[in-house]
Amino acid sequence: MQITGEMLIGQAAVRGRAGSQQAFNPALNAPIAEPDFGFGSREDVDRAATLAADAFDAYRLLPLARRAAFLEAIADEIMALGDALLERAHAESGLPLARLTGERGRTTGQLRLFAQVVRDGHFLGAVIDPAQPQRQPLPRADLRLAKIPLGPVAVFGASNFPLAFSVAGGDTASALAAGAPVIVKAHSAHLGTSEMVGRAIQKAARQQGMPEGVFSLLIGAGREIGEALVAHPEIKAVGFTGSRQGGLALVRTANSRREPIPVYAEMSSINPVFVLPHALASRTQALAQGFVDSLALGAGQFCTNPGLVLAIDGPDLERFVDAAAAALGAKPAQTMLTPGIHAAYESARAQVQAEAGAPVGVGAEAGDQAHAAQAALYVTDAQHLLQSEALQSEMFGPASVIVKARSLDELVQVAKRLEGQLTATLLLDEADHDAARTLLPVLERKCGRILANGFPTGVEVCHAMVHGGPFPATSNAMYTSVGASAIDRFLRPVCYQDLPDALRPEAVQSANPLKLWRLVEGAPSQAAGG
Numbered sequence: 001m002q003i004t005g006e007m008l009i010g011q012a013a014v015r016g017r018a019g020s021q022q023a024f025n026p027a028l029n030a031p032i033a034e035p036d037f038g039f040g041s042r043e044d045v046d047r048a049a050t051l052a053a054d055a056f057d058a059y060r061l062l063p064l065a066r067r068a069a070f071l072e073a074i075a076d077e078i079m080a081l082g083d084a085l086l087e088r089a090h091a092e093s094g095l096p097l098a099r100l101t102g103e104r105g106r107t108t109g110q111l112r113l114f115a116q117v118v119r120d121g122h123f124l125g126a127v128i129d130p131a132q133p134q135r136q137p138l139p140r141a142d143l144r145l146a147k148i149p150l151g152p153v154a155v156f157g158a159s160n161f162p163l164a165f166s167v168a169g170g171d172t173a174s175a176l177a178a179g180a181p182v183i184v185k186a187h188s189a190h191l192g193t194s195e196m197v198g199r200a201i202q203k204a205a206r207q208q209g210m211p212e213g214v215f216s217l218l219i220g221a222g223r224e225i226g227e228a229l230v231a232h233p234e235i236k237a238v239g240f241t242g243s244r245q246g247g248l249a250l251v252r253t254a255n256s257r258r259e260p261i262p263v264y265a266e267m268s269s270i271n272p273v274f275v276l277p278h279a280l281a282s283r284t285q286a287l288a289q290g291f292v293d294s295l296a297l298g299a300g301q302f303c304t305n306p307g308l309v310l311a312i313d314g315p316d317l318e319r320f321v322d323a324a325a326a327a328l329g330a331k332p333a334q335t336m337l338t339p340g341i342h343a344a345y346e347s348a349r350a351q352v353q354a355e356a357g358a359p360v361g362v363g364a365e366a367g368d369q370a371h372a373a374q375a376a377l378y379v380t381d382a383q384h385l386l387q388s389e390a391l392q393s394e395m396f397g398p399a400s401v402i403v404k405a406r407s408l409d410e411l412v413q414v415a416k417r418l419e420g421q422l423t424a425t426l427l428l429d430e431a432d433h434d435a436a437r438t439l440l441p442v443l444e445r446k447c448g449r450i451l452a453n454g455f456p457t458g459v460e461v462c463h464a465m466v467h468g469g470p471f472p473a474t475s476n477a478m479y480t481s482v483g484a485s486a487i488d489r490f491l492r493p494v495c496y497q498d499l500p501d502a503l504r505p506e507a508v509q510s511a512n513p514l515k516l517w518r519l520v521e522g523a524p525s526q527a528a529g530g
């Protein structure tokens with residue numbers, strides 16, 4: 001497929017005229033000369049948003065089987081791009097081909113999972129309270145609830161997952177599954193990859209006879225075209241993964257609209273790992289190695305990177321620190337996604353170093369490797385951590401802080417004071433269960449996923465996953481951005497009172513044509529009638 005540098009607005013390819021940018025190869029530290037990617041204007045935003053609004057009813061009212069087939073066709077078209085897609089993503093992100101191959105599998109798997117969610121229909125949340133004409137003192141009306149999509153969704157892809165959290169990633173897949181048209185703002189860190197995937201979606205939409213406007217891809221600076229997109233009256237929700245600063249800017253824009261809209265921003269998390277005393281003593285070496293492997297994976301560029309390790313001080317913790325420092329020494333420096341992300345990592349490390357002192361362990365030096373991150377491990381104590389904003393802030397990269405606490409009580413105090421997180425991890429033996437019981441109620445309040453005896457990097461895409469959490473992990477702790485429940489972000493309930501059966505949505509029609517499990521008078525039922 002030829003990459004042209006054009007935007008995709010409905011079924012058209014449109015050359016942006018409001019500036020331009022070349023893609024960049026971080027490993028070579030050089031621009032990718034051809035093509036130039038043209039920036040869109042406010043008129044382009046308006047065209048895409050108007051098309052999406054026009055497509056909305058036509059798309060959401062299609063039979064569910066056609067919506068599911070569209071999602072599967074997108075997955076097929078992404079696979080049909082072949083190795084060229086992986087090679088382009090590799091050139092633009094510096095991520096290894098093996099990792100990108102896995103990420104492509106995750107992306108298509110996600111699309112197929114949502115196709116199944118759509119076919120099942122249970123996301124429609126059908127609830128029926130039949131009429132009670134004889135009820136005294138007043139009869140009850142017939143009341144039926146089903147969910148509908150919010151409307152067109154703006155998606156901001158993430159730099160660190162150029163496939164699975166980008167143009168056809170989880171936000172797009174879940175919004176399309178909900179029945180919402182999608183407009184993606186291409187991430188400037190992988191423009192060619194974005195165009196290739198965008199064209200795959202455009203082709204799938206054409207082949208499946210989807211209404212024009214079900215998908216568009218815009219190019220331009222976040223602060224201009226991204227802000228204009230979120231401010232556009234036809235956009236009804238936003239999905240975002242990236243920095244706290246960027247996410248909060250979009251939340252502000254969304255809240256200052258005449259009609260405020262939800263922004264589901266996944267932003268920043270340091271993912272505390274609590275090493276409980278018996279596990280620390282019995283498995284020191286293995287836990288240290290597991291932690292360092294998780295920390296250094298993908299140059300630490302994961303939102304679930306273990307940025308904080310907490311344990312009770314003593315000889316076992318000293319051994320853990322020594323083992324982790326030794327394991328870190330074997331980790332090579334790795335090219336980061338963009339020069340900006342590399343600079344932000346160096347700056348965050350410098351701030352932590354100013355507070356915690358020199359690292360107790362480092363990975364191999366970057367040498368001549370462009371924009372490569374050297375892994376680093378710092379040690380501090382609980383009181384210092386609690387007084388320092390820098391020590392509690394995300395270092396997006398392969399660096400982490402080990403925190404020495406004086407007692408279990410102090411560990412709990414630290415847990416209580418931490419900001420909201422995507423994950424919290426307990427490394428524990430059976431003899432640690434009492435300590436875990438003390439920590440768990442605090443951790444439940446702080447994060448979206450609690451793990452035992454694992455490491456937080458690696459997020460399964462499935463029905464039970466929660467990739468979310470209280471602020472600043474996300475801007476809305478009620479939802480997940482990964483897994484089947486991510487669809488709920490783009491749906492809202494409508495209650496139909498005394499509507500004739502022929503006019504009701506299929507989900508709540510008496511004959512139950514979708515064969516859904518519905519809540520009838522408060523009890524699950526798959527029966528027709530009612």
Ligand code: NAP
Nearest residue numbers: 159187188221222223226242243246249267268303344396
């Ligand atoms: P970013 O700077 O927040 O950018 C993400 C997307 O939002 C890009 O498309 C960007 O546009 C857009 N954007 C940024 N600021 C905006 C604003 N004020 N208004 C409208 N749109 C805006 O994130 P990034 O470039 O991917 O990475 C930078 C930092 O984010 C990292 O160093 C790391 O700290 C953090 N990060 C966190 C996660 C996570 O999962 N928690 C993931 C990735 C990155 P442009 O294309 O014009 O830049």
